[in-house]
Amino acid sequence: MDAEEIRKIVLAELKRIAPELEDVAPAKPLRDQVDLDSMDWLNFLVALNERLRIEIPEADYRKLGTLEQIVDYLANKSA
Amino acid sequence: MIEFKLPSLGADMDEGKLIEWKVKPGDAVKRGDVVAVVETPKAAVDVEIWQDGVVQELITKPGETIPVETVMARLAAAGEAPAAAPAAAPAAAPAPTPAPAPSRHPVSPAARKHGRELGVDVETLAGSGPHGAVTVEDVEKAAKGGAKPAPAPAAAPPSDKALAMRKAIAAAMSRSKREIPHYYLSQLVPMQRAQDWLTTYNEKRPVTERLLMGALQLKAVARALKDFPDLNGFWKDDAFEPAQGIHIGIAISLRQGGLIAPAIHDVAERSLDELMKALADLVRRARAGSLRSSEMSDPTITVTNLGDQGVDEVFAIIFPPQVAIVGFGRVAPRPWAEDGMIGAVPAVVASLGGDHRASDGHRGARFLAALAALLQEPENL
Numbered sequence: 001m002d003a004e005e006i007r008k009i010v011l012a013e014l015k016r017i018a019p020e021l022e023d024v025a026p027a028k029p030l031r032d033q034v035d036l037d038s039m040d041w042l043n044f045l046v047a048l049n050e051r052l053r054i055e056i057p058e059a060d061y062r063k064l065g066t067l068e069q070i071v072d073y074l075a076n077k078s079a
Numbered sequence: 080m081i082e083f084k085l086p087s088l089g090a091d092m093d094e095g096k097l098i099e100w101k102v103k104p105g106d107a108v109k110r111g112d113v114v115a116v117v118e119t120p121k122a123a124v125d126v127e128i129w130q131d132g133v134v135q136e137l138i139t140k141p142g143e144t145i146p147v148e149t150v151m152a153r154l155a156a157a158g159e160a161p162a163a164a165p166a167a168a169p170a171a172a173p174a175p176t177p178a179p180a181p182s183r184h185p186v187s188p189a190a191r192k193h194g195r196e197l198g199v200d201v202e203t204l205a206g207s208g209p210h211g212a213v214t215v216e217d218v219e220k221a222a223k224g225g226a227k228p229a230p231a232p233a234a235a236p237p238s239d240k241a242l243a244m245r246k247a248i249a250a251a252m253s254r255s256k257r258e259i260p261h262y263y264l265s266q267l268v269p270m271q272r273a274q275d276w277l278t279t280y281n282e283k284r285p286v287t288e289r290l291l292m293g294a295l296q297l298k299a300v301a302r303a304l305k306d307f308p309d310l311n312g313f314w315k316d317d318a319f320e321p322a323q324g325i326h327i328g329i330a331i332s333l334r335q336g337g338l339i340a341p342a343i344h345d346v347a348e349r350s351l352d353e354l355m356k357a358l359a360d361l362v363r364r365a366r367a368g369s370l371r372s373s374e375m376s377d378p379t380i381t382v383t384n385l386g387d388q389g390v391d392e393v394f395a396i397i398f399p400p401q402v403a404i405v406g407f408g409r410v411a412p413r414p415w416a417e418d419g420m421i422g423a424v425p426a427v428v429a430s431l432g433g434d435h436r437a438s439d440g441h442r443g444a445r446f447l448a449a450l451a452a453l454l455q456e457p458e459n460l
Contacts, residue, residue, distance in 0.1 A: 018334060037332075037387040038291050039362045045286045058281045058289065 003075040006052070010070055013047040026068040054078060081132045081154040085139075087147045088119055088375035090399045091251035095119050096144040097151070106134045108154065113371065115151065120240075120247035121339050122365070126372040131157045197222040244337035255399050259314070263394055264443045265430035268451040270410050274425050276457040292410060293384055294355040296429075298460045299453040300382055300405050301325045301346035307446045309438040310403040310431075311379045319402065319437040328378025328398065329358065331365045339365050340381050340398060341374035351460060386410060392428040402434035403443075405450075 015021050018034050025033060031041060045056055054077045056064070064070045085095055095117040102114045113125040114134075132154035139151040199221045255261075273295055281289040304311045304325050312321040325347045328340035343349075343357045364370055380402075383395050386409035393406025408428045415424040429450055433443045453460065 020334060035334075038293060039359065042286070042289065042291060043359070043363070049286050056286055058278065 001052070001075075001078050003071055006074045006078065007067075007071045009051050010048065010067065010074070013044055013051065016047065017044055024067050026071075027066050029065055030067055030070070048074065052078060080135075080159065081130050081156050082150045083114065083128055083152040083154060085117065085145055085147050085149050085151055086126065086372055086376055088117075088124055088372055089121070089247075089251070090254065091247045092119050092147060094144055094146045095124075097139045097141050098123060099141050100137055100152075101125075102134050102137075102152075104134050104136060108132060108134060117372075119375075120243035121337070122370055122375075123368050124370050124372050124375055128154075130154070132159075241336050244333075248337060251398060252396050255396050259397050259399060259402075260435040261397060262433050262435050262440050262443065263430065264433070264440060264447055265392055265428050266444075266447040266451055267413065267426050268429050268454055269415060270425045270427050270454065273454050273457045274410065288352070290351055290355045291358075292386075293407075294351055294358055295454065295457055295460055296384065296407055296427075297327060297329075297343070297346055297358065297382060298349070298351055298354055299450050300380075301327060302453050302460065303446055303449040304380065305347055306449060307438075307442060309442055310433065310446055312402060312437070313379070313400040314402050314434055314437055315400050322379035324379065326377045326379045328381035328401070329361060330381055330383035330395075331362055333366060339370070340378060340383075341365055341370050342378040344373070344377065380404065382407070386427065393430055395430070395432045397432050397434055402437035404432045406430040406432070 011024065014024065014034060017036065017040050021034060024030065030036070034040075036044065049055060052074060054074055056073075060073070063073055088095070098116040098118050100115050102108060102112075108114060108128050109131050110129055111127055114128045115126045117124050117126050134152060134154050136153045137151070138153070139145055139149070145151070197218060199218050270292075273292065277290060277292060277295065308321045309319065311325055312319060314320075324345050326342040326344045327346045328342050330338055330340045332338045341361060343354070343361055346354060349357065361370075361374070378398070378401065381395070381398050381404045383393055383404065384407040385393050386407055389409055391408045391411075393408055395404040395406040397404045406429070408430075410425050410427045412423040413426040414421055415426060429447055431443045431447055433440070
């Protein structure tokens with residue numbers, strides 16, 4: 001799966017959690033932009049896990065600050 | 080004969096709109112079954128019944144807005160012959176139609192209580208609610224001297240749900256600040272042990288089975304409350320009424336604005352894994368608008384956590400008729416002195432808003448100390 005497909009999935013899952021979402025600045029901190037609390041964040045990661053079958057250890061959360069970083073991280077893992 | 084009435088799903092609820100029945104005449108229902116979906120200003124709620132029986136008559140029609148305590152349906156109790164069943168009933172014919180409920184001036188329980196407090200005779204007021212029901216607002220108008228018996232042309236319900244939600248929050252919070260003499264206490268709680276324990280616990284688990292710090296905090300609150308029943312219950316009719324269980328209302332913000340605080344039942348008795356599942360499920364359903372009436376009506380205390388929003392400390396407002404609310408800010412590194420050394424440790428400010436009619440600061444302080452101690456032993460939660 002390429003980065004563009006992953007980006008679409010990530011945005012679709014974000015939109016399910018935050019239906020009001022319009023645009024995401026790819027390089028800005030995501031949780032602040034989308035107002036994701038801990039439960040939203042966990043649900044988001046669970047959804048990505050279910051869609052992409054990629055396990056994200058808790059220790060890696062700090063690598064997932066922006067949309068760009070999330071897409072890169074998942075693309076690397078799925079490669 | 081059982082009368083199924085619209086329950087009060089929170090101190091601020093005067094009325095509800097029936098969206099749909101989940102049962103029909105002839106259906107047998109058990110305690111805990113969902114029988115109807117009712118829209119309140121805060122959410123559409125699956126309303127449960129708390130007796131076994133067989134549905135005889137559905138009185139309220141979908142789309143109707145009715146005051147709290149209105150009889151919505153009649154059921155035959157278990158063992159009772161259904162009124163309409165002509166089976167082999169010899170003599171003593173039961174009345175073919177149940178006697179209609181005495182038609183009396185509808186007054187919501189909240190309005191009745193408010194009327195008592197403000198010295199307003201609610202029976203003399205013309206209500207502006209549906210079916211002429213007297214609402215809290217009518218009582219307040221009357222108390223201010225504007226007791227004009229308005230002939231009430233069935234006020235159009237606000238189509239804007241956000242507005243209705245705001246009004247419901249405004250009513251509950253205004254009542255709280257008007258009636259409850261709050262006292263506030265807070266304590267800085269070191270969270271190094273809890274954080275380390277949680278990291279180790281989650282390391283071994285897939286994302287679907289991880290715990291959030293919020294689950295540990297909830298469990299610690301529930302466990303601490305076992306020794307402080309005076310913080311877990313209700314202030315009703317000028318007296319404290321301790322609750323039977325520890326059912327924690329979770330303040331959940333909704334993306335469209337506003338908040339709701341449904342309960343997780345018997346928190347102290349649940350394992351952390353069970354509690355985390357219940358919390359995730361409750362948040363999901365609250366945001367999807369699919370809560371149960373018992374979750375809305377049963378909270379015995381509320382916990383609010385605004386740590387994700389970056390605040391240090393929460394000075395929360397008690398949700399009446401509850402008598403306490405616990406707040407958590409963010410877990411963040413803070414200076415901490417131990418054995419003459421100063422270092423930075425992860426810590427959280429736990430706060431308590433208490434109703435001074437039901438408890439005193441001394442008890443509140445001891446509760447926070449107990450809560451802090453429990454969070455130092457996360458493996459025992």
